[in-house]
Amino acid sequence: MHASEIRAVLARHPALCAFASRVTDFLDGHLPEPATEEAARPPWLGLRRRAAEAGLTGFDLACAATGPADGCGSPEDRGAVAVVPRGLERVAQGLAMFLAGRRDCDAREVFSTGHGAMALRYGAPAVVRAVHDRVVRGGELAGVASSEPHSGSDLRGLRTVAVDHGDHLLLSGTKGLVSRVEEAAGFVVFCKMVAPDEAAVVQTDAAALRRVPLSALWLPMETAGVLTETAAPLGLRGWSLGHLHFHNVRVGKDGLLGAPGDGRRIFDAHFSGWRLMMALVCLGAATAAIEETMTRARRRSVGRTSLANIPSVASRLGTSAAEVQAATAWCFSLLERVGQDGEGPDVAACSAAKALATDAAYRAVDVALQLHGSDGYTRHTPMEKRLRDIRGLRIADGPNDTLYSVLAQSLLAGSRPSPPLIVAQRQA
CATH class of the missing domain: 1.10.540 (Butyryl-Coa Dehydrogenase, subunit A; domain 1)
Structure with a gap:
């Protein structure tokens, strides 16, 4: 496979x-x-x-x-x-x-x-x-700090503010839950950039702050005033998870990525591809789980019948394999198109592909764990770790319900033209 x-x-x-x-x-x-x-x-x-x-x-x-x-x-x-x-x-x-x-x-x-x-x-x-x-x-590692405890995946609702003082910015706010808080050399921080006379207004007027466009900046972790707070995650324990706290953290103006207000463009361009990367990590784990289960099914027997010859077992493995292979093919087809369409990445399709892939991978590992019997539920096989890890990646970088809705909203708005898809199908 x-x-x-x-x-x-x-x-x-x-x-x-x-x-x-x-x-x-x-x-x-x-x-x-x-x-x-x-x-x-x-x-x-x-x-x-x-x-x-x-x-x-x-x-x-x-x-x-x-x-x-x-x-x-x-x-x-x-x-x-x-x-x-x-x-x-x-x-x-x-x-x-x-x-x-x-x-x-x-x-x-x-x-x-x-x-x-x-x-x-x-x-x-x-x-x-x-x-x-x-x-x-x-x-070394680079991290990203976008979500906030109160706003989740709502980028317009971010309240982290960088006050522009000409030659430097003063950054204040909280990010979480953020991966790599202990290991990262620095973070790309998404925030709202405002002038000093606007700072007091937007801090008390949530509606006004929502209208401020997103900006992005690079923040080295050794910068004075950056505080970390760790939390214990269910899965993905190989890297730390927690919160970042900023209180008037001084950042040089050269730390700004792109121009002020470019944050959403930078976010979409990066995360369209990154979501596919996380999808493929999960799909790789799922293919390994399916292969291991197929090997076990050939060797195990129920009475005189090989586990692999039981129709319900074969059906469940086949369904899992079909879903994982289809999701893998979609992810790679989208990666092949990134940078070649002339209009940037297909944000809606990449979002939905990540959701579909992680859902399919989770189901595949769940089936594999079940077919391993009680062994699958122990810590000496990789199944339970895969299940916890993939469960986390169904939330990270945008929860799957939100990502599916991105595609639905694009389709409902009529912003996805059909001719390129038809041409691609004919060429295939």
């Missing part, structure tokens, strides 16, 4: 075969078996640093292979970087995430620039150099 899905992608993009082999070799050397909750926790941040040494942290940006003219590094950096043909960076990132998910959902942070891509794509030269040195070369 795994081989057929990867083979289909590589058949369309043979130039990525060497890259996929590099990722697989890295995983075989450092994380040869799927992680379980019973075993010692892998040194995730250490693995990311090793991935940086192997050139597997900067391949997802076009500038990673072009050098100083693009502000993305020096010639010596590029010697180790896994070479990905221009235009296939997102597909390569999706391959890495799928392969990582087969070992563990927490391995999602080992490869690529992750959320640091926003700072590298939209940051001032000084920010680009700093983030490249730390995240790409050094293998």
